[in-house]
Amino acid sequence: MSLLEVRGVMVRFGGVMAVGGIDLDAEVGQVSGLIGPNGAGKTTLFNVISGMQEPTAGQVFVSGVDITREAPHRRAKRGLARTFQRLELFSSLTVRDNVRVAAELAAVPDVDGTVDNLLDKVGLSHLSASVAGDLPTGSARLVEIARALATMPRLLLLDEPASGLDDSETERLGGLLRELAADGLGVLLVEHDMDLVMHVCDRIHVLDLGNIIAVGTPSEIQHDDAVLQAYLGTS
Amino acid sequence: MQELLTFTIIGLSTGAIYAVVASGLVVTYTTSGIFNLAHGATGMLSAFTYWQLRFDWDLPAPLALFITLFVLCPLFGIVTERFVMRGLQGTTEVVRLSVTVALFAFMIGLANWIWPNDASREAFLKFYEGNSISIGGFNVSWHRLITFGCAVVVAIILRIVLYKTRMGVAMRAVVDDRNLTELNGGRPDRVSMFAWGISASLAGVAGILLAGDQQLNIEPLVLLVINAYAAAIIGRLKSLPLTFLGAGLLGLLDAYYLMVSDESWFPQTAFGFSLSGVRSALPTIVLFIALLARPQSRLRVGTTKLREENRVPEWRTAIMGAVALVVVVVGISGMLTRSNTLLLLNGFTFAMVTLSLVPLTGYAGQMSLAPLTFAGLGAIAMSKLPGDGNLVALIVAIAIVAIVGAIVALPALRLSGIYLALATAAFAVMVSKIVFNQRQTFQTGNITVPVLRVPFVTIDTPRARLILASVSFSILGLIVVAVRRSRLGRRLVALKDSPAAAATLGMSLTRTKLAAFAISAGIAACAGALAGDKVSPQQYEFTQSLPIVLLAVVGGVGSVAGALFGGLLLGGNSVLATIVPTVKNLTKIGPGTVGITLGRNPQGAAAQIGDSFRPLIEQPRLIAVSAAGAFGIWALDAADVISHWSFFVTSVVWILAVSPNLPALTAATPSRRVMAGAWLVVGLAIAAGVDWSTALDATGKRIILIIGLVALFGVGAQRVVENSPRVHSASPDLTGLDANFSREDIELAEQKIGVVL
Numbered sequence: 006m007s008l009l010e011v012r013g014v015m016v017r018f019g020g021v022m023a024v025g026g027i028d029l030d031a032e033v034g035q036v037s038g039l040i041g042p043n044g045a046g047k048t049t050l051f052n053v054i055s056g057m058q059e060p061t062a063g064q065v066f067v068s069g070v071d072i073t074r075e076a077p078h079r080r081a082k083r084g085l086a087r088t089f090q091r092l093e094l095f096s097s098l099t100v101r102d103n104v105r106v107a108a109e110l111a112a113v114p115d116v117d118g119t120v121d122n123l124l125d126k127v128g129l130s131h132l133s134a135s136v137a138g139d140l141p142t143g144s145a146r147l148v149e150i151a152r153a154l155a156t157m158p159r160l161l162l163l164d165e166p167a168s169g170l171d172d173s174e175t176e177r178l179g180g181l182l183r184e185l186a187a188d189g190l191g192v193l194l195v196e197h198d199m200d201l202v203m204h205v206c207d208r209i210h211v212l213d214l215g216n217i218i219a220v221g222t223p224s225e226i227q228h229d230d231a232v233l234q235a236y237l238g239t240s
Numbered sequence: 241m242q243e244l245l246t247f248t249i250i251g252l253s254t255g256a257i258y259a260v261v262a263s264g265l266v267v268t269y270t271t272s273g274i275f276n277l278a279h280g281a282t283g284m285l286s287a288f289t290y291w292q293l294r295f296d297w298d299l300p301a302p303l304a305l306f307i308t309l310f311v312l313c314p315l316f317g318i319v320t321e322r323f324v325m326r327g328l329q330g331t332t333e334v335v336r337l338s339v340t341v342a343l344f345a346f347m348i349g350l351a352n353w354i355w356p357n358d359a360s361r362e363a364f365l366k367f368y369e370g371n372s373i374s375i376g377g378f379n380v381s382w383h384r385l386i387t388f389g390c391a392v393v394v395a396i397i398l399r400i401v402l403y404k405t406r407m408g409v410a411m412r413a414v415v416d417d418r419n420l421t422e423l424n425g426g427r428p429d430r431v432s433m434f435a436w437g438i439s440a441s442l443a444g445v446a447g448i449l450l451a452g453d454q455q456l457n458i459e460p461l462v463l464l465v466i467n468a469y470a471a472a473i474i475g476r477l478k479s480l481p482l483t484f485l486g487a488g489l490l491g492l493l494d495a496y497y498l499m500v501s502d503e504s505w506f507p508q509t510a511f512g513f514s515l516s517g518v519r520s521a522l523p524t525i526v527l528f529i530a531l532l533a534r535p536q537s538r539l540r541v542g543t544t545k546l547r548e549e550n551r552v553p554e555w556r557t558a559i560m561g562a563v564a565l566v567v568v569v570v571g572i573s574g575m576l577t578r579s580n581t582l583l584l585l586n587g588f589t590f591a592m593v594t595l596s597l598v599p600l601t602g603y604a605g606q607m608s609l610a611p612l613t614f615a616g617l618g619a620i621a622m623s624k625l626p627g628d629g630n631l632v633a634l635i636v637a638i639a640i641v642a643i644v645g646a647i648v649a650l651p652a653l654r655l656s657g658i659y660l661a662l663a664t665a666a667f668a669v670m671v672s673k674i675v676f677n678q679r680q681t682f683q684t685g686n687i688t689v690p691v692l693r694v695p696f697v698t699i700d701t702p703r704a705r706l707i708l709a710s711v712s713f714s715i716l717g718l719i720v721v722a723v724r725r726s727r728l729g730r731r732l733v734a735l736k737d738s739p740a741a742a743a744t745l746g747m748s749l750t751r752t753k754l755a756a757f758a759i760s761a762g763i764a765a766c767a768g769a770l771a772g773d774k775v776s777p778q779q780y781e782f783t784q785s786l787p788i789v790l791l792a793v794v795g796g797v798g799s800v801a802g803a804l805f806g807g808l809l810l811g812g813n814s815v816l817a818t819i820v821p822t823v824k825n826l827t828k829i830g831p832g833t834v835g836i837t838l839g840r841n842p843q844g845a846a847a848q849i850g851d852s853f854r855p856l857i858e859q860p861r862l863i864a865v866s867a868a869g870a871f872g873i874w875a876l877d878a879a880d881v882i883s884h885w886s887f888f889v890t891s892v893v894w895i896l897a898v899s900p901n902l903p904a905l906t907a908a909t910p911s912r913r914v915m916a917g918a919w920l921v922v923g924l925a926i927a928a929g930v931d932w933s934t935a936l937d938a939t940g941k942r943i944i945l946i947i948g949l950v951a952l953f954g955v956g957a958q959r960v961v962e963n964s965p966r967v968h969s970a971s972p973d974l975t976g977l978d979a980n981f982s983r984e985d986i987e988l989a990e991q992k993i994g995v996v997l
Contacts, residue, residue: 077740077744081743081746095738109731110747152741
């Protein structure tokens with residue numbers, strides 16, 4: 006039984022098929038990648054998994070429990086956490102309070118300790134008193150990650166966490182993701198930075214026009230014909 | 241059968257009016273994203289304008305109609321869009337809604353000013369008054385037929401405009417995607433302008449028809465919009481056919497209710513409560529049900545976010561502020577006349593009700609249009625509870641209303657934004673129509689709320705009540721600060737900033753909103769329970785709540801200080817109105833005018849004033865100077881050197897004009913320091929040197945004097961000490977390219993390169 010199982014999930018917006026019957030798994034202790042061209046349906050799939058979008062058909066299971074109809078906040082209690090492609094920080098709270106809200110919601114025993122720890126982990130301790138709305142995109146993304154981690158998740162969904170990060174920040178993020186996986190967390194990563202994806206993922210799913218066209222290890226994916234076609238177009 | 245036909249015709253013609261109003265509402269909402277609460281007020285103003293042209297100035301009806309509907313209304317709509325609404329793109333929903341509330345208040349004020357109620361107003365005639373035709377044995381007046389015909393014509397015209405004209409296609413494009421339309425060469429601003437023009441005309445048509453059907457009164461015409469809300473919500477704020485259908489059903493419902501309620505079998509009471517108010521509350525009941533039938537609002541990401549400075553209030557500042565407030569009130573209360581004491585007391589009551597919006601609207605971003613309804617319920621609870629106004633009764637009253645507030649709000653909480661705000665509006669109207677008119681609540685119209693009984697203190701004079709009010713406000717303010725600093729407070733702000741993130745982190749949005757509503761209802765109930773006087777149901781009506789919501793946002797709904805500022809401003813406004821008849825009319829449009837400019841300063845005035853004091857607060861030495869000065873002025877008064885009014889004028893000048901300038905004054909160059917210092921001394925001398933209690937004969941004039949002195953000397957001195965060479969904002973290599981060199985640019989450049997003049 007996988008940590009996350011997506012079974013036959015389909016999302017239709019009027020006449021447009023955004024996601025067309027996808028199966029996907031994410032495992033404990035692994036970083037799973039989800040890549041694909043713009044408009045492939047990656048964010049829609051994330052919205053289905055986190056409960057912000059009801060699928061037209063299909064089911065989502067976490068540790069074998071069907072959560073397809075559960076409200077987002079209940080899914081969080083089951084260990085699901087996510088970040089957003091378009092930043093969704095609590096922009097009038099400080100960086101510290103952003104993370105603190107999440108830790109309080111998860112009722113962690115030592116809120117202050119947890120918050121300090123996480124800010125340190127993502128390298129933002131020096132910004133803890135800044136108002137989140139004032140941060141540059143790179144730091145803001147890291148706050149979102151720290152905030153998601155403060156809910157003590159078992160599965161972390163990251164939607165383009167490296168966009169807006171500079172090279173050293175991206176490298177640090179890669180290290181952090183491997184570290185989290187080593188601690189037993191499952192990570193599902195949507196990302197356009199191929200270096201990062203190929204570097205940190207154990208398995209990669211390639212999505213195109215709402216369908217999964219390939220699944221495999223980074224090296225398998227790099228040599229897959231269908232993938233090359235989707236990214237480069239048919240010759 | 242005959243009767244059924246009669247009432248069907250009546251119902252359809254009423255529904256026709258609703259349909260015309262509601263379609264205007266839908267047209268502006270879809271093209272500009274602004275739900276115009278002032279839509280009914282536009283209709284009201286049009287009806288009055290038409291009356292003026294047609295019956296007072298005796299213009300022929302077609303000309304009067306043409307001028308009203310095809311010249312003035314569109315003009316009004318266009319001006320509103322261009323100068324008020326357009327600036328609101330990219331602001332929060334709370335601000336957008338507040339601006340339409342402001343417009344609402346402005347128009348009511350304007351109508352009251354131009355057409356005062358006491359003026360003898362000739363009858364507003366129906367079209368073809370007295371003419372009727374017989375349909376199936378029943379006489380239908382021409383007015384009704386015309387009304388019905390208007391709705392049909394409006395429906396046809398809207399259909400043609402939207403589907404057959406270029407402008408209509410552009411309008412529908414803007415509805416689908418405003419930005420995309422712009423990228424494709426469309427001009428969304430012009431489209432919005434056009435939509436606002438049409439919408440104002442539609443409101444005008446409905447207003448004129450309704451005024452003929454009923455009578456020319458401000459309130460029913462303005463509240464007409466509530467019925468329109470219901471129809472528009474049935475149309476999901478976008479479908480015109482559904483809107484028309486909803487309006488028709490609403491009209492029929494009203495007519496049939498009227499029909500059956502006359503029957504002998506129809507109950508006049510239920511469980512001992514009178515049902516007399518149910519008919520006028522019907523549209524709001526429909527509105528409420530239509531809102532509840534809406535699907536749960538989906539969590540959206542990437543919604544407009546305005547970063548609002550929302551500092552966590554420090555305990556030290558909060559407690560100092562609370563103590564200072566009470567000390568100041570105790571200090572000045574001895575000098576006030578009885579009537580001024582009561583007016584200030586009124587201001588504090590408003591301030592407490594305004595404070596109830598701070599956790600709800602300021603922190604949690606949820607709009608309520610019903611704060612006074614909860615205050616009214618608090619007043620009723622306090623007057624009915626045993627204990628003759630002791631502390632236990634107060635606490636029980638607060639608890640009851642908080643629980644009632646939470647229970648009633650519960651079904652509405654899955655809504656958000658504009659829908660939630662409308663649900664609270666519906667709730668406010670329902671309560672005032674159905675609950676406040678019961679024998680068990682307001683009896684004959686007035687009830688006496690007992691004065692709070694506090695151990696060891698007797699509160700029997702207005703002065704004592706004023707001090708009690710300031711203490712109560714301070715305590716409530718500290719409670720609000722405690723909420724903001726707590727775990728709940730962070731959750732409230734999180735809810736406002738990003739509901740999507742909050743939910744995915746494990747927060748139940750409904751439970752958090754519920755807490756916000758309960759706290760807010762409790763604070764408002766406390767304000768009502770502390771009324772300590774005779775109160776009437778009119779004080780707690782929906783239309784009375786609107787200025788409070790408005791001034792809360794104007795004052796700065798994110799902070800306790802903002803609530804105090806907003807509340808006192810509202811109280812002060814009525815002070816002006818009652819004391820100085822000459823400015824009375826201006827005060828009617830005052831709050832509205834202030835609010836309309838809100839788009840430019842969404843933080844509120846308190847934050848702005850607070851900012852000007854920030855440099856001072858960082859310098860304890862200067863705080864001491866400021867405090868010593870204030871004490872000195874008080875000493876002059878205590879020693880009878882200056883009069884009470886001169887004391888008041890001088891204190892305000894000292895606090896608002898001199899103190900904030902102290903830091904800049906000490907840092908300025910010697911010559912500027914002398915200039916600015918001298919200017920301030922002149923101001924103080926004028927304030928203290930003249931006996932204002934005899935020099936001016938009315939409080940209002942003195943208040944205007946104070947505002948003038950503060951502006952002239954405070955801002956003047958500020959200009960002197962801060963008058964440094966202008967720094968070019970553009971990049972240096974553009975200087976002289978994007979604009980001509982100014983004198984200052986040249987001076988600056990010469991200084992930099994060492995050319996000495």
